[in-house]
Amino acid sequence: MHWADAFVQDLAGHQTVSTGISPSGPIHVGNMREILTGNFIYVASRDRGLETRFIYLCDDMDPLRKVYPFLDKSYSSYVGRPLYKIPAPQGEGTYSEYFLRPFLDTLDTINVKVEVIRTSNLYREGKFAEAIDVVMKNSQQIRSILEEISGRDIEENWSPYNPICESCGRISTTSVTSYSFPYVEYSCKCGHTGRSDVRKDQGKLPWRIEWPAKWKILGVTVEPFGKDHGAPGGSYDTGKAIAEKIFGISAPKPMIYERILLKGKGAMHSSTGIAIPASEMIRVAPPQILRFLIARSQPGRHIDFDPGLGLLNLIDEYERYRDIYFGLEASDDDDAKRIYELSRVREERPGDVVSFRHLITLLQIYHDDNGLLSALKRGGYTHNSISGDLRAEMDVARSWLDTYGPEQMKFTLLPPDAPVELGESEKAVLKEFLQTGQSMKWDAESIHNRIHEILRSGNTDPKEGFSIFYRVLIGKTRGPRLGYFLSNLDRDWVMERLKRAVS
Ligand SMILES: [Zn+2]
Incomplete structure (x- = not known):
């Protein structure tokens, strides 16, 4: 059983899955x-028939x-101020929206439908007021x-509550x-004294208290989080105790996940610059691959992410899971079909989808739609036009x-008349290929076999012969593999190029 299905086995009743x-x-x-x-x-959870809400909390009240x-460097004056009250690093708008926006676009692309809630709105609308009151009255016990x-x-x-200074803006x-509901009086290091209304966004709870307060306000029953929050004595442990003893609720069922490491560089943190933005990832990988990366890995295991060849291998594997799903390949992985189902972002039919690796080769050969379409047709695909x-x-x-x-993956076709230095024995190999090239079957296997035959008869080392x-x-x-490569090139073009090379 897939880990997500196993996780929801013992859940009952209405569920709220919270992320943030x-x-x-x-x-x-x-x-x-x-x-x-x-x-x-x-x-x-929904597939099990449970009514389920899925929310994403954007903690835009957190201070920089x-x-x-x-x-x-000018941002030093904003340190300590809430993110939603700081200007964006570029352009209009706020700091928090500046970083949230491309992420929401990414979610759209990878087909994640989630209710986005900005924490600042919860404070502004007074949703935290009751929890703050409880917390202020029980501050000794929370301590x-x-x-x-x-x-x-x-x-x-x-x-247990941090007012935002109305003079310097810091938290x-x-x-x-x-404290006397609804006002918290404070003094600030800047010299200002004032009062915050807990029914408004004039202050916030620190993380370890805000987290269980959100569980209460939003009725959270399930929450995935990183292993640092889940460490013994970490914020989940304290949150659970505060939830039970102060708010009188149960803590959500936790799903602790390991980190994603960038191959050769370590854990990704936006603060250190060792990170690939999610929006960059969907620029260089099909959206289903981002889902596949997470769906196929047990949450408790870390993921080593390699955006180079590793990503290409990951895409190959996704395509293999697709073949398994459609019964084109056997598998002893019981979860393969479910993993594919969770990963795909649209209906796919095997005959319609061009493998990514193949596309990489074709795009370097053909720079116009017609060439690409004719190559696809030769390869047995059914495309009549290039779909969205x-x-x-x-x-x-x-x-x-x-x-x-x-x-090693990159190449550019030389023009037919480009000069090339060849020895007599090398020319002989090409000449022999030219003799049957026009009449032979122009597919990867036939071409591969024919070239091997020629090289064998001339006692030429295959690697040197291919080169x-x-x-x-x-x-x-x-x-690219030679038979496959030649079969994707236009036969007349290949013949012309080889003729000129040997003349
Ligand atoms: Zn101040």
């Missing part, structure tokens, strides 16, 4: 594990913690829960002096090749 993020920088592939893990649980490497479970000492003037520099889906895949394939494609063709056609000593 602090939009403090570009939302990257590593963060996608949160939303997609939640998405798969949501789908599994520091001037990240991707920010201008001891936090100290006992997290093992940290909490400073004397600590408060981390205020100290609470008194195929066009999108072509754009993605080109972007991948340009950005992450390894040199003659590659040098003549693309000016390199290696290239």
